[in-house]
Amino acid sequence: MTEFIPEGSRFHALASPFPMKRGGHLHGARVAYETWGTLAADAGNAILIVTGLSPDAHAAGHAGNPATGWWEPMLGPGKPIDTDRWFVVCVNSLGSCKGSTGPASIDPATGQPYRLSFPELSVEDIANAAAEVVRALGIGQLACLIGNSMGGMTALALLLQHPGIARTHINVSGSAQALPFSIAIRSLQREAIRLDPAWNGGDYDEAHYPESGMRMARKLGVITYRSALEWDGRFGRVRLDSEHADEDPFSLEFQVESYLEGHARRFVRRFDPNCYLYLGRAMDWFDLAEYGNGDVMAGLARIRVQRALAIGANTDILFPVEQQQQIADGLAAGGADTRFIGMDSPQGHDAFLVDYDRYGPAIGGFLERLPPA
Amino acid sequence: MTEFIPEGSRFHALASPFPMKRGGHLHGARVAYETWGTLAADAGNAILIVTGLSPDAHAAGHAGNPATGWWEPMLGPGKPIDTDRWFVVCVNSLGSCKGSTGPASIDPATGQPYRLSFPELSVEDIANAAAEVVRALGIGQLACLIGNSMGGMTALALLLQHPGIARTHINVSGSAQALPFSIAIRSLQREAIRLDPAWNGGDYDEAHYPESGMRMARKLGVITYRSALEWDGRFGRVRLDSEHADEDPFSLEFQVESYLEGHARRFVRRFDPNCYLYLGRAMDWFDLAEYGNGDVMAGLARIRVQRALAIGANTDILFPVEQQQQIADGLAAGGADTRFIGMDSPQGHDAFLVDYDRYGPAIGGFLERLPPA
Known part of the structure; x- marks a missing residue:
């Protein structure tokens, strides 16, 4: 907290x-x-x-x-x-x-x-x-x-x-x-956080932190904050220079995935997960x-x-x-x-x-x- | 499997x-x-x-x-x-x-x-x-x-x-x-499955099944398969008849959330999670x-x-x-x-x-x- x-x-x-x-x-x-x-x-x-x-x-x-x-x-x-x-x-x-x-x-x-x-x-x-x-x-x-x-x-x-x-x-x-599409997105963001075992009903700390849930939630946010049109021009199908591609068969491969990962990693420890839940729900109710x-x-x-x-x-x-x-x-x-x-x-x-x-x-x-x- | x-x-x-x-x-x-x-x-x-x-x-x-x-x-x-x-x-x-x-x-x-x-x-x-x-x-x-x-x-x-x-x-x-927006969505779907501890590197069974990861992935799919316009007319801001609202402060409240939940629950045990990963990645590569x-x-x-x-x-x-x-x-x-x-x-x-x-x-x-x- x-x-x-x-x-x-x-x-x-x-x-x-x-x-x-x-x-x-x-x-x-x-x-x-x-x-x-x-x-x-x-x-x-x-x-x-x-x-x-x-x-x-x-x-x-x-x-x-x-x-x-x-x-x-x-x-x-x-x-x-x-x-x-x-x-x-x-x-x-x-x-x-x-x-x-x-x-x-x-x-x-x-x-x-x-x-x-x-x-x-x-x-x-x-x-x-x-x-x-x-x-x-x-x-x-x-x-x-x-x-x-x-x-x-x-x-x-x-x-x-x-x-x-x-x-x-x-x-x-x-x-x-709030309309259903944005409610659905925010509901899914909350679900990602709440499904992370480290969320623990809101009772987490820095050592046991819902990092992966927040990462998912933030990525979903960033996807919906920008537009497909912009990303087509910005990332296209450019791939990462990856020498580790064989280590994990589903690892990041495209620039757009790396962009989301970077955004999410910068965010997850800079915003409190419970506050994220409360603010998102407030928007849904509005x-x-x-x-x-x-x-x-x-x-x-x-x-x-x-x-x-x-x-x-x-x-x-x-x-x-x-x-x-x-x-x-x-x-x-x-x-x-x-x-x-x-x-x-x-x-x-x-x-x-x-x-x-x-x-x-x-x-x-x-x-x-x-x-x- | x-x-x-x-x-x-x-x-x-x-x-x-x-x-x-x-x-x-x-x-x-x-x-x-x-x-x-x-x-x-x-x-x-x-x-x-x-x-x-x-x-x-x-x-x-x-x-x-x-x-x-x-x-x-x-x-x-x-x-x-x-x-x-x-x-x-x-x-x-x-x-x-x-x-x-x-x-x-x-x-x-x-x-x-x-x-x-x-x-x-x-x-x-x-x-x-x-x-x-x-x-x-x-x-x-x-x-x-x-x-x-x-x-x-x-x-x-x-x-x-x-x-x-x-x-x-x-x-x-x-x-x-495949273009970056759809790659990003499918990448996030794969991440949801892979983050579910029950996915276990692909080595799950019916008793230990990545149910929550598949549910998240499917909900994200359904959100992107339909359109905001349709949902505005279909669900608007209609709420569920919920007598259990107090039990969980972030439980489903809107019809659109319930719709997604129902779709996802019908799907998760009817499609193999590893197949989902493989097919999604095949699309990204295309x-x-x-x-x-x-x-x-x-x-x-x-x-x-x-x-x-x-x-x-x-x-x-x-x-x-x-x-x-x-x-x-x-x-x-x-x-x-x-x-x-x-x-x-x-x-x-x-x-x-x-x-x-x-x-x-x-x-x-x-x-x-x-x-x-």
């Missing part, structure tokens, strides 16, 4: 008890966050970024931690999210293991990690925790709320549960409800139809923002671009001046982390055109 | 030794096949069907075994593949476990199952074994060769290795070379570029048939429809009168097993228009 907390993280102590949507409370919980730029005197220039499943709050380098962040090309002085103009906050999701309280954190009631005793986590809880950070920083209304992937769900929950918290919204590769009498469009139309951009990649198989179109349509029905962009990016769901030539101008252009508060 | 041989199967004893493309020989090997209809005196009305990964040779019911076959709506008197006109042969793939010799079969040299001592299997070997059946039945030239999915690969290998074996060809959801100096189109263009149909579903993520377009283009470059049909079927790779309203007329129409030999 390890947490992976970036240097220079800041922490907000959540209200204690902090109520959880599906029951139970957290006591003494916290949210890790980082900031860039300077908050204006009227607090009118604030942007909040809520993230996908695995990122921490370190979206980009800053004085407290100059290490490259996971959205480095997007965030900084003169970049699309221009920190000369905007005060930017990024939070680590509640339930994660990168500084915010989650299943890998110590339960103050027992002095032991929560593991599976952590209460059921929903996207709405992640949103409520992020909202507390916004308020604590003295921000009455965000100039823009940006959510990527799972963060696109978090952002929609934030807007619904905290009306007026943002003037505008950028939803990147997001979804207003459904804005709950807020629209069973109609997801009606749920979306309850959200009030002035302007919105929903953006995605035409090659995304996990959160298909039709889901970003739906978000755009729903927010427009709620009165927002809304734009939808379906990018011809070959990189699938992860395009927003790769295709900066397209995503930079799209997101930067939206922010540039925002009027002062 | 169990083989699953349909009643009423017939067997062809392969040449012994039977040489394998990647080295080694089989001794005393056989191919299981079934037939429908009556072979004309000039043997000019024969159709051969080569199958996907898992089917046996029982494509449809017949007097020897009236049980419903895996392509029942397509094959029979008055059906699209009309057995009043055609003499139809379907073979079980070499390397499979449904009557043809494979890793689950007894090695006559040892009296024990081959398991991983089975020689490396290639699609070309599967094709050569099928060609022997054609010759043994007294068929000089097939009126049509039909291959589905992996069978689409087998068919192309047959046509290349046995010029003149067929006048015409129907390639259904096939591929002229590449017609080997026959075209590194150019897959040149390999395809070496095939000589009079007419061809390449058909697939626009929603196929495993063998994308661009691969069927490529087959059509390549066969046309080789001089065939070729038609390509990209079906708007929502059922993905498996559409040819489901969407008979579209596939029946397409395949039946092609066959109807064939002139006599």
Whole structure:
């Protein structure tokens, strides 16, 4: 049970008890966050970024931690999210293991990690925790709320549960409800972890760790984060230089297999398996139809923002671009001046982390055109 | 180690030794096949069907075994593949476990199952074994060769290795070379099986069987055989009626999860895990570029048939429809009168097993228009 907390993280102590949507409370919980730029005197220039499943709050380098962040090309002085103009906050999701309280954190009631005793986590809880950070920083209304992937769900929950918290919204590769294909993928990822004997009902440690289950889960994730089209061009049928091919008749042979293996090996010890289970299940449960009498469009139309951009990649198989179109349509029905962009990016769901030539101008252009508060 | 041989199967004893493309020989090997209809005196009305990964040779019911076959709506008197006109042969793939010799079969040299001592299997070997059946039945030239999915690969290998074996060809959801996305999926399926401790290096039995590995592998298969679009309409976010939800916090909750679980449970004890490994790897290795100096189109263009149909579903993520377009283009470059049909079927790779309203007329129409030999 390890947490992976970036240097220079800041922490907000959540209200204690902090109520959880599906029951139970957290006591003494916290949210890790980082900031860039300077908050204006009227607090009118604030942007909040809520993230996908695995990122921490370190979206980009800053004085407290100059290490490259996971959205480095997007965030900084003169970049699309221009920190000369905007005060930017990024939070680590509640339930994660990168500084915010989650299943890998110590339960103050027992002095032991929560593991599976952590209460059921929903996207709405992640949103409520992020909202507390916004308020604590003295921000009455965000100039823009940006959510990527799972963060696109978090952002929609934030807007619904905290009306007026943002003037505008950028939803990147997001979804207003989990659909069966992505549920099936995440269910299989959880099964891989749970089938690993070392998972042991959530009671593992560094010495007895569900490494192979996490490796399987991560590989399946990476397969669905990218696109077949991209891989055709990138890997084709190129083989590894293998002098050990005879040792194991089913060993890795193609570059694409080695790529997945490398990705997975880098990940498995850097993300807590129980947190992975909790966050994936939270996504499966997410459904804005709950807020629209069973109609997801009606749920979306309850959200009030002035302007919105929903953006995605035409090659995304996990959160298909039709889901970003739906978000755009729903927010427009709620009165927002809304734009939808379906990018011809070959990189699938992860395009927003790769295709900066397209995503930079799209997101930067939206922010540039925002009027002062 | 169990083989699953349909009643009423017939067997062809392969040449012994039977040489394998990647080295080694089989001794005393056989191919299981079934037939429908009556072979004309000039043997000019024969159709051969080569199958996907898992089917046996029982494509449809017949007097020897009236049980419903895996392509029942397509094959029979008055059906699209009309057995009043055609003499139809379907073979079980070499390397499979449904009557043809494979890793689950007894090695006559040892009296024990081959398991991983089975020689490396290639699609070309599967094709050569099928060609022997054609010759043994007294068929000089097939009126049509039909291959589905992996069978689409087998068919192309047959046509290349046995010029003149067929006048015409129907390639259904096939591929002229394995591409990285499908390699990645199959590699992960193999990893799931191999990681199951009960797999035991291929040395399992009914009592100690890699059930969970096979279940994972099959679920991943089924996810990629269908399409997100179909599942949205079919399952949506419908939940199971579960009164046991509290027992396991990560138990199945959505209908789509239950669907996968049911599919997987029906499959895992009906297909030999080592055969699954061998057949999947054979697909990964398949590449017609080997026959075209590194150019897959040149390999395809070496095939000589009079007419061809390449058909697939626009929603196929495993063998994308661009691969069927490529087959059509390549066969046309080789001089065939070729038609390509990209079906708007929502059922993905498996559409040819489901969407008979579209596939029946397409395949039946092609066959109807064939002139006599």
